[in-house]
Amino acid sequence: MKHKTILITGATRGLGLALARHWAQDNRVITLARSPGEQLDPAIAFYPCDLADEESIQQAMRAIGKDFPVIDVLVNNAAILTSLPLGVMKNSDISAMVAVNLTAPMLISKAIFRKMIQSKAGQIVNILSMAPKLNVVGDSVYSATKSGLEAFSRVLNKEGHRFGVHVNNIGLSAFPSGMLDQIVGDNKDKVxxxxxxxxxxxxxxxxxxxEFFAANSKDIGGQTLYFGGV
Structure with missing residues (x-):
């Protein structure tokens, strides 16, 4: 992609950071996160935001709306994972995963969706997970948030199609990141x-x-592309 305005959530580490760095060479890249992180390129526009807090999201989206009247691509990448059997999981962990993994993408998509409708063009891509297909013990809540986001995207795609706005998903297998290290540590073979x-x-x-989704946005929407052979 070139000469696009791209908003990526959670772009201070892992996949989000890698995507932001790649596209920042030829595009305007914006990211939301609690802190910019030491590795974030100065060319990337950073907006502080607590994705678990609705008011923080609203403030960030208002600021972005003023600075960037057009958003071409939104990548909902940010997510958190606590992997524990439900019976021993804290209620706060459940609430946090639902807030960051499901509610935040909905609220951000809502704000950007409105801008895209005005432009009569736009692509929203949600980063999902293989977790709902693998049914791993401990991932019940995380899997539910990702399955919910997929269902949300399919309906939103129908709402946006006649306006030239499409929503697709990538079911990610695994990508080296802080979240992965938190789960498996040095035992990468586990995942x-x-x-x-x-x-x-x-x-x-x-x-x-x-980029395929962004370049083929006339009739490709509501799709999920899974990685890893799942």
């Missing part, structure tokens, strides 16, 4: 053993998938 292809998602193919 790789769950993936049929037995490898992390290649960054270039994730980029290619998102």
């Amino acid at each position: 790789l053993g769950l993936i049929p292809h037995g490898q992390f998602a290649p960054l270039d193919e994730v980029i290619a998938a998102i």
Whole structure:
């Protein structure tokens, strides 16, 4: 992609940071997160935002709306994961995952969706997960948030199609990140053993998938492309 305005949530580490760095070379890239992180490129526009807090999201979206009248692509990438059996999981962990993984993408999509309708063009891409397909013990809430986001995207795509706005998803297998390290530590084989292809998602193919959706937005919408052979 070139000469686009791209908003990426959670772009201070992992996949989000890699995407932001790649597209910042030829595009205007915006990101939302609690802090910019030490590795964030100065060329990337950063807006502080607590994705677990509705008012913080509203403030950030108002600020972005003033500075960037047109958003071409939104990538809802930010997510958190607490992997524990439901019976021993804290209620606060449940609430946090629902807020960041499901409510935040809905609120951000709502704000950007309105801007895209005015422009009569736009692509929203949600980063989902293989978790709902693998049914791993401990991932019940996380899987529910990702399944909910997929259902949300399919309906939103129908609402946006006649305005030239489309919504698609990428079901990510696994990507090296702080969240992955938090779960498996140095034992990467633990998660790789769950993936049929037995490898992390290649960054270039994730980029290619998102750019494919953005470049073919007349009739491709409501789709989920899964990585890893799941």
